[in-house]
Amino acid sequence: MSKLIIEELNSIVDKKLISFHVPGHKLGKIYDKLNYKNTLxxxxxxxxxxxxxxxxxxxxxxxxxxxxxxxxxxxxxxxxxxxxxxxxxxxxxxxxxxxxxxxxxxxxxxxxxxxxxxxxxxxxxxxxxxxxxxxxxxxxxxxxxxxxxxxxxxxxxxxxxxxxxxxxxxxxxxxxxxxxxxxxxxxxxxxxxxxxxxxxxxxxxxxxxxxxxxxxxxxxxxxxxxxxxxxxxxxxxxxxxxxxxxxxxxxxxxxxxxxxxxxxxxxxxxxxxNKYGTKLMDELLNNINKLKNSFKENNNIEFYDTNDKTKIFISTINMGLIGYELETILREEYNIQVELSNYYGSLLICTIGNDSNDFKSLETALNEISEKYRANKSIEKIEYPNNIPVKKLTPREAFYKNKKSVKIYESIGKICGEYIIPYPPGISLTSPGEIITKEIIDYILFCKEKGMNVSGLKDSNLGQIQIIE
Incomplete structure (x- = not known):
């Protein structure tokens, strides 16, 4: 039997989910810590x-x-x-x-x-x-x-x-x-x-x-x-x-x-x-440094060097996992939710709402996962389609044109009538008015099979796509 919205939200609260995703208050923990609870x-x-x-x-x-x-x-x-x-x-x-x-x-x-x-x-x-x-x-x-x-x-x-x-x-x-x-x-x-x-x-x-x-x-x-x-x-x-x-x-x-x-x-x-941010950020960056230092000798866990140190990207290649698999394992086995995953790893958003216990739980989980999944399989390479598609119509022109649905591979070379957006992060690979390429279709079908969500399409199963007639 399906849950109502409030039932699922209560379940998340009761489970005390460990949040490395937005929003930044981390299930309200920061409000409790800083005595804003009476107001809230x-x-x-x-x-x-x-x-x-x-x-x-x-x-x-x-x-x-x-x-x-x-x-x-x-x-x-x-x-x-x-x-x-x-x-x-x-x-x-x-x-x-x-x-x-x-x-x-x-x-x-x-x-x-x-x-x-x-x-x-x-x-x-x-x-x-x-x-x-x-x-x-x-x-x-x-x-x-x-x-x-x-x-x-x-x-x-x-x-x-x-x-x-x-x-x-x-x-x-x-x-x-x-x-x-x-x-x-x-x-x-x-x-x-x-x-x-x-x-x-x-x-x-x-x-x-x-x-x-x-x-x-x-x-x-x-x-x-x-x-x-x-x-x-x-x-x-x-x-x-x-x-x-x-x-x-x-x-x-x-x-x-x-x-x-x-x-x-x-x-x-x-x-x-204004009152606590600088101190809390110092604590956060210290916790992140401790986490990363604890894996310096672990070749299975690799952290990408981001400019904004509050973002942690964990590469999963050396564990023989894809990012979607790591995300699922962390949530189902360790009660830890990441922000997003791509094919090669998972992204964690850390904020001043996170505390040292969050990072201790993450460290324990990653140690166990890296031991259990030590290069259990090789990861197939997949290239992100980074070429800008040819634009035939402005977004507004395309939006108001008549459209029809065709089988997804029949759309190649046609003018796209909707968005092709891996989500998160909500970045469009093809927008209305642009030419659909085989490179993009191959990519989204491959990654959806591996666990990626794709939004913007009327057919969420990716069997068909709308093109401009």
Whole structure:
């Protein structure tokens, strides 16, 4: 018999699942540790709306205005706005505030799907910078500086450039150099810093996007800091952004009934960041270093060297496992949940909500797994399809075209009518309006068989795909 939502959530709480995934509060442990429990015990009673005293997110003059100003001060922006529709609405508002219909935006190819959705909504034409990939792990490493400069020089009519920094896997690059170059060409810089809200907490971490000169920065506060899922922030600095237009678009795409619970959780996250964040980050980085040092003599466990040290990618090749298998073993046998897996390993997102016991449990599990699965089989090589597909239509043109479903291998060479997105992390291999290649079809079918989830397709079994008629 299937469970209801509340039954499954209660089960996860009762099992005390060990979380190396988002959200950053880690099943609320950080709230208990820092004595926010009394406030949060009343959180359901705080579910209210715009009444006298509660202010209005879309026209703040009181408590919300003051709360956002405090967040701006803590995160060192000129202006900060709370987002209660996740970073998605911040990305879409930033893009549409800067890029009028029929204009052009430059984006890293491994951008989040919300970037392409914004191009559909705003009738904007995306131009892509290819992303670099580690072929031994299929980790997306970000963009090459010279590739970015080349695309900028070829598209000087672009209104903005949007970049993902850091990548989902915690990789970074010289963002400041790109910001400076884009600004020299009168191009505004938006940064999707969804996975970097915590970067300002330690000198051992990469510099923040604001420190490197970005004009608009969107952060998923809930991912790496302790706010509730779907709560995020958008930060602005400098005079290149039409703030009024940005606010107007936020009013259009955000709910007209914003959640006070989500806003309250953002305020709590800001408070924790400001009062305890640096100390907690020092403890976290120390726990991560201890974990990695404990496996220095273990050749079966290999940790990828990420720029953002709070991201841990465990390569499974030497154990003769694929990443999806490691994820399943950790969850079913050790009550540990990772963030995501790809073919070659598993990614763990560590935050200031994790404690030393989490890492002790992980160390025990990895020791036992590496002993049990010591190169039990060889791993077949698979290449990530990293070439940018040919674009025949803009995303918006493709969205409104008539479509038909065909058998998946019959779609090769045709114009895609939907998304092909391995999820997580939600990065599109093929978007509406692009030519479908055999390389991509082979990849998704192979990886789905091994355990990868693929979203964006009407047929989740991947038997058919929609193409433009």
């Amino acid at each position: 015990n009343k959180i359901y009673s705080m579910d209210t709306t715009e009444i006298p005293g509660t202010d209005n997110l879309h026209s703040p003059e009181g408590i919300i205005k003051e709360s956002q100003e405090r967040a701006s001060e803590v995160f060192k922006s000129d202006k900060t706005y709370y987002l209660i529709n996740g970073s998605t609405c911040g990305i879409q508002a930033a893009i549409m505030a800067l890029c009028p219909p029929k204009s052009k935006i430059i984006a890293n190819r491994d951008c989040h799907q919300s970037v392409i959705n914004a191009c559909i909504l705003g009738d904007i034409d995306p131009v892509y910078i290819n992303s670099e990939i580690d072929k031994n792990t299929n980790i997306l490493k970000g963009i090459n500086i010279y590739d970015a400069i080349k695309v900028i020089d070829s598209n000087l009519d672009a209104k903005a450039i949007i970049l993902t920094y850091p990548t989902y896997y915690g990789m970074t690059y010289d963002l400041k150099r790109i910001c400076d170059y884009a600004h020299s060409k009168d191009i505004v810089v938006i940064v999707d810093e969804a996975h970097g809200a915590h970067l300002g907490l330690s000198e051992e971490l990469p510099k923040t996007a604001l420190e490197q000169g970005a004009d608009i920065v969107i952060q998923s506060t809930h991912k790496t800091l302790p706010s509730f899922t779907q709560s995020s922030m958008i930060h602005i600095q400098g005079d290149r952004v039409n703030e009024g237009r940005l606010v107007s678009i936020l009013k259009i795409i955000e709910s007209s009934s914003p959640s006070y619970i989500l806003m309250a959780s953002l305020e709590i996250a800001v408070d924790i960041y």
